[in-house]
Amino acid sequence: MPGLRVLKSRDEFEGEIYTSTVIVEGDDLPASRDGAPTAEIGRARPRVDGRNRVTGRAMYTQDVRLPGMLHAAILRSPVPRARVRAIDTKKAEALPGVRAVLHRFNAPEIEFRGEKTLFRDEVKFVGDEVAAVAADDSQVAQQAIALIEVDYEILPHVVDLEEAIGPKAPKIDPDGNVHDAGEYKRGDFRKAFKDADVTIDVTYRTSTQMHNALETHGAVASWDGDRLTVWESTQAVFGVRNMLKDALKLQPTQVRVICEYMGGGFGAKLGTYKYGVIASLLSMRLGRPVRCVLTRREENLAAGNRSATLQKLKLAGKDGRIVALEHESWSNSGQGRWAANPTGPSNTLYDIANVSSTAHRVTTNAGALSAFRAPGYVEGTFALESAVDELAVAMKVDPLTLRKRHARSVTDPRTDNRYSLKRLLECYAIGAHEIGWSKRRNAGMRGSQPHRRRGLGMATQIWGGGGGPPAYATVHIETDGTAVLRVGVQDIGTGTRTAIAQVCADELGLQLDQVTVRLGDTDAPYGPGSGGSVTLASIGPAVRIAASEVREKLLVAAGGILEMPASELRIERGSIVSKGARTPLKEVMPKLDNSTIIGTGIRHPNPDKLAIKTFGAHFAQVEVDVRTGEIFVEKVVAVHDVGRIVNPLTAASQVQGGIVQALGFALTEERVVDRGLGRVMNANLEWYEIPTSMDVPEIVVRFVDVPDRKANNLGAKGLGEPPIIPTAAAVANAVANATGARVRHAPMTRARVLEALAMVGAS
Amino acid sequence: MTSLRGPNAVDLTLNVNGHDRSVHVPPRFSLLDTLRGPLGLTGTKLVCDEGDCGACTVLIDDRPVYSCLTLAIAAEGRRVETIEGLSQDGTLHPVQEAFVEHDAYQCGFCTPGQVMSVVSLLRAKPDAREDDVRRAVSGNLCRCGAYPNIVAAGVAAAKKKR
Amino acid sequence: MSLFAYARPKALGEALKLLKNGTIALAGGTDLITLMRHGLAEPDALVDLTGIEGLRGITREKGRGIRIGALTALSDVEASADLLRSLPIVPESLRDAATPQIRNMGTVGGNLLQRNRCWYFRDEGVQCWLKGGKRCFAVDGENRYHAVIGAHECWIVSPSDLAPALIASDAEVELASSLGRRRIPLAGFYVAPSGKQRKEHAIRRGELITTVRIPEKALERKGTYVKAMERKAWSFAIVSVAAAARVRDGKASDVRLVLGGIAPIPWRVPAAERVLDGTSLDDNACLAAADVVLKDATPLRDNGYKVTLARELVRRALRSLMS
Structure with a gap:
């Protein structure tokens, strides 16, 4: 096969570098030189699926109803740690409408997420799966799990991070609760x-x-005797497929996963969990579709979280520069077997000569962590960027000036590779202008009302987001002259469907409404999961190649039909255009009868020896009521350097959303666990307070919008995670600027702000 | 004398989106479960099932309420409106149109509830301003954080009405 | 949620007859339905009161104060022109209460009867003292939002925004049952759970709130309601303060000061009100009153900040009466 190569590609995912084998065919396309808006790229386009979203017609996993569908419910451990000695299901099984009960004494051996069983003999957190029931309706299933009797032998537990580190804590893992999770050194700290x-x-x-x-x-799982079809609310249809085929020992072609619309994914939906295996297993056993959808409470116990952290930082300044940085962290991974390392930003963001970092993972009797939008980086940046401000105060230097001194480097300090593109200084300049940094005073400013102080703060973000192979796209032209684009990625609400339709339409010369996107289905060739801000930068370049191939073939075909040389033709707004004539494609295509034109595109590897990163800076203006500890975030300016912007409308939405979620992390969101009971007291949306419409400040979004031509043929990078990273630190820095009080614990609740204010006597 | 109905399934007539619909459900069924189940109207979403999120917002006699905390049987004799009843003959309601134009959603799961809250506001107060819209959707959580665009869409729809 | 029967009578008399053992009255349902879903209420039957027309509406009669029907929606109270003119503290207290949807559904009677939001109480897997268990888990557990004062065996806080505002307006509630009617001051309607009394309200079995009455004299006071929340909307009060006073020639008299969110009941200390009599509600007087209110506070591990907040909110609420 001519032009076929097998290569290694190095790609970053969630702060870690992975090497993978990729097959490359043909040549990549060059990226646009200047990145100026074209017919579709760089244009603000409302979403192509907007109608479905506003009319309630969009079909989510929750909405899937199949004939004969059963409902599964899961019995979860009410205690944080216990041995399951016996389970009595007689009463549950006697309930009319109950079809099956699964538990550790009757379930098949299944390897899943690194363990050899679905139902543990030692349950390890409140919410751990103990048994599952399938019944005719969900009320019966719920009644049935309440009738299951379990004999627990209670074991000592620990749920709190700092208690688990301490000497008196029971050992949850045989080798202790604290584990290494990464070390890094350069220079001599x-x-x-x-x-x-x-x-x-x-x-x-x-x-x-x-x-x-x-x-x-x-998940809704349906086994037809030979093949399992699963609708799942997921960020990774292929991730789910691979986990299910491995757990159930099926062939790849025997599992199809579908997710056309999904109601929010922030990292915890990159694969399936036990509910997906349980629904599948029950469907295979009973021969009927089985639906297993978690309740809000279950969601908050057993479907992931962002770890609590304890972080110790030492920074040193000399001659106006930061000369040394040490960062040691402990993350509460619950029952997770990995840590979202918070030291990533400390290791890579600034050009600091002497850096030392150590990360620890701590096991506790709580639900496992999962990725959560910039895992580790959100927590780590809160600490690092707060500390940089604290050092700037101690050094008596403007915190932005201090950062600029360390932001000029054009090489990644961890690998010494050059950045493919870095426009961080521009982010600083734009942000400083938009927020009015020049009016910032070291001692803050008077607020708009008595007892209020106003302050400005800022913080920087670094993240990957370069994406990479493998990712595939096919495009074909229908008999009406419209294009169908098929990919194996999913749209988790970021606007992927719209952005790749724009890329396809742009390359083909079609109007946006002449492209139909089919995604969220593993019947297409592989596409990556939507995590790590990789979706568009991975699939977009493949879409471009596929569309470009179709365009070339189409011109030749049209030339034949119109009896003109292809070189004199082009496609514009859905028509074949030659000198002086326009022929709509819908008139050309029928002349080909049922012959069609198909193009395929692959994602080429990332360039060797280049570091592909996204950069950005957020600036916050806040007021603080120094008597009540209330924080009023008035304005956030976000400036991002993420390569070329395909759709400024949906890109701005991403940034706004990241900031809003970050404000929750910064101000109100905090899981509360009773240490004695091991129970999460706010596994709901009442006392776990996420931002409302009233909590949102004025948000200004700016992009540097320069294509990263070395990164990929679109020049685009990811934007999902960057905007959640620096907001909390920017707000904390603004609070400190306003009041002199440094709040070193996120979220900055009333209690913590009042405590910090009391320390500095600021009332 | 009014007599007790239930506790097993009873026949109810619900007026949903201008049509009388018959269902057979026990009194414990919420309006939300009845809409999504027997009536097949899955546009209204279930998120918390305890009045903490607003995704299940529908209008009863023009006012937005949480259908998860409303019993179907208690909605008898009242006018229930859901997201499915807004657009007619394929034409979007001006609020729906504004949501599309302003990208007032991300994952879209809270969108039906947000739209219903804004529709109700603009019926009661056609000249609503930004602060009115912000308050009108303060009982509708959006985890993706689309609030700035939701508010912008509401304001734009109000301006169009004016 | 277990099975239950349902009736929607059209007359109060019918409703009262239906209210017997195992039956619970349903109005807006915003609290009751959640209690039922968490197994905290398991009625055999619900009597839906919303069909009873006579219990809805706000009437203002010159010289005879204000009557608010128990079934009046909170949003109608919030928007009532009569109240905004004669008793603005009451609509003001609802402005940041819950959400527009809950205010549309919720009623005045239901709001006054809502149960506490303690996360141990609401967790069906925890058998706390209030539910017949042996102890209050908040005392040495997670107590950042719990009581700092006035608690006995149980450290819940009174969650209502409306109740402090109405108590500061000398409101009375009219109660009806199949045995008859009675009228009690709203302040006496709340009880701090203790001893055999494992509940928050002095309502008797089979009894309903029919009307809230505010005497004419209360309308002569100026009043205000301030509330501290963890987020800017849709939060229960961490601390709230309803303050009212007659203000003449720069001097305050007949002061009312009622705090929410800090005690198992709406917290009123008459001695603190007397401290303010005849003062110009200057900072010193306000803080002196706050000190009297909070004199017996015994915060738990995580809620000492509530005392700081309460002190400042008392000062602000009172000060604003002079502006």
């Missing part, structure tokens, strides 16, 4: 710290944040 003029040594904390995507996790 100790020496530089000792020789410095100014040093700080500070501890930060962040609380557990819960995703609370509005659509809970859930």
Whole structure:
């Protein structure tokens, strides 16, 4: 096969670099030179699926109803740690309408998420799966699980991060609760710290944040005797497929996963969980479709969270520069077997000569963490960027000036690779102008009302988002002259469907409404999961190649029909255009009868020896009531350097949404767990307070909007995660600027703000 | 003397989107479960099932309420409106149109509830301003954080009405 | 939620007859339905009161104060022109109460009868003292939103925004049952759970609130309601303060000061009100009154900040009466 190569590609996903094997065919297309808006790219387009979203017609997993469908419910452990000695299901099974009960004594051996069983013999957190019931309706299923009798042998537990680290804690893992989760060093931190003029040594904390995507996790599984079709609310249809085929020992072609619309994914839906395996297993056993959709409470117990962290930072300044940085972190991973390392930003964001970092994962009797929108980076940036401000105060230098001194480097300090593009200084300049940084005073400003102080703060973000292979697209032209684009990715609400329709229409010369996108179905060739801000930068370049191939073929075909050389033709707004004539494609295509034109596109590998990163800076203006501890975030300016912007409308939505979610992390969102009971007291949306419409400040969104031509043929990078990263630190820095009080624990609740204010006597 | 109905399934007539619909459900069924189940109107979403989120917002006698906390049987004799009843003959309601134009959603799961809250506001107060819209959707959570565009869409729809 | 029967009578008399053991009255349902879903109420039957027309509406009769029907929707109270003119503290208290939807559904009677929001009480897997268990888990548990004062065996806080405002307006509630009617001051309607009394309200079995009455004299006071929340909307009060006073020639008299969110009941300390009599509600007087209110506060591990907040909110509420 000519032009076929097998290569290695190095891609970043959620802060870690992975190497993968990729097959490459043909040549990549060049990226646009200047990135100026074209017919579709760079144009604000309302979503192509907007109608379905506003009319209630969009079909989510929750809405899937199949004939004969059964409903599954899961019995979950009410205690944080216990051995399951016996389970009595007689009463449950006797209930009319109950079709099956599964538990550790009757379930098949299934390997899933690193364990050999679906139902643990030792349950390890409140919410751990103990048994499952399938019944004719969900009320019966719920009644049935209440009738299951379980004999628990209670074991000692620990749920709190700092308690679990301590010497008195029971050992949850045989080898102790604290595990290594990453180390990094450059230069000589100790020496530089000792020789410095100014040093700080500070501890930060962040609380557990819960995703609370509005659509809970859930699956509807339907086994037809040979093939399993699963509708799942997921960020990764292929991720779910692969986990299910492995768990159930099926062939890839025997599992089809579908997710056309999904109600929110912020990292916790990159694969399936036990409910998906349970629904599938029950469907295979009973021969009927089975629906298992989590309740809000279950969602908040057993479907992931952002770890609470304890972070100790030491920074040192000398001659106006930061000369040393040490960052040690502990993350509450619950029952998770990995940590979202918070030290990533400390290792990579700034050009600091001497850096040392150590990360620890701590096991507790709480639900496992999962990725949550920039896992580790949100927590780590809160600490790092707060500390940089604290050092700037100690060094008596403007915090933005101090950052600029360390933001000029054009190489990634961890790998010494050059950045493909870095426009961070422009982000700073635009943001400083928009927020009015020049009016910032070191001692803050008077507020708009008595007892209120006003302040400005800012913080920086670094993240990957370059995407990479493999990712595939096919495009074909229908007999009416419209194009159908088929990909194996999904649209989790970021606007992927619209952005790739724009890329396709642009390359083909069609109007946007002449492109139909089919996605969210593993019957298409592979597409990556929507996590790590990789979707558009991975699939977009493949779409472009597929569309370009179709365009070339179409011109040749049209030339044949119109009896003109292809070189004199082009496609514009759905018509074949030659000198002086326009022929709509819908008139050309029928002349080909049922012959069609198909193009395929692949994602080419990322360039070797280049670091592909996204950068950005957020600036916040706040007021603080120094008597009541209330924070009023008045304005947030967000400036991002994420390559070329395909759709400025949906891109701005991403940034706004990231900021809103970050404000929840910064101000109100905190999982509360009773240490004695091990129970999550606010596994709901009442006391777990996510931002409302009244909590949102004025938000100004700006993009540097320069194509990253070395990154991929679109010049676009990811934008899902960058906007959630720097907001909390920007707000904390603004609060400190306003009041002199430094709040070192996110969320900055009334209690914590009042405590910090009391420390500095600021009332 | 009024007599007790239930506790097992009873026949109800609900006026939904201008049509009388018959269902056979027990009194414990919420309006939300009845809409989504027997009536097949899945546009109204279930998120928290306890009045903490607003995704299940429908209008009863023109006012937005949480259908998860409303018993279907208690909605008898009242006018229920859901997202499915807004657009007629394929033409979007001006509020729906404004939501599309302003990208007033991301995942779209809260959208039906948000739209119903704004529709109700503009019926009661056609000249609604930004602060009115912000308050009108303060009982509709959006985890994607589309609030700035939701408010902009509401304001734009009000301006168009004026 | 277990099965139950349902009736929607058209007359109060019928409703009262239907209210017997195992039956619960339903109005807006915003609290009751959640209690039922969490197994905290398991009625055999619900009597839906919303069909009873006579219990809805706000009437203002010159010289005879204000009557608010128990079934009046909170949103109608919030928007009532009569109240906005004669007793603005009451609509003001609802402005940040819950959400527009809940205010459309919720009624005055239901609001006054809502049960507490303690997360141990609401968790069906926790058998706390109030539910017949042995102890209050908040005392040495997660108590950032719990009581700082006035608690006995149970550290819940009174969640209503409306109740402090109405108590500061000397409101009385009229109660009806098949045995007859009675009228009690709203302040006496709330009880701090203790001893054998494992409940928050002095309502008797089979009894309904029919009307809330505010005497004419209360309308002569100026009043205000302030509320501290963790977010800007849709939060229960961390601390709230209803303050009212007659203000003449720059001097305050006949002061009312009622706090929400800090005690198992709406917290009123008459001695603190007397401290303010005849003062110009200056900072010193306000803080002196706050100190009297909070004198017996015994905060738990995580809720000491409520005392700081309460002190400042008392000062602000009172000060604003002079502006």
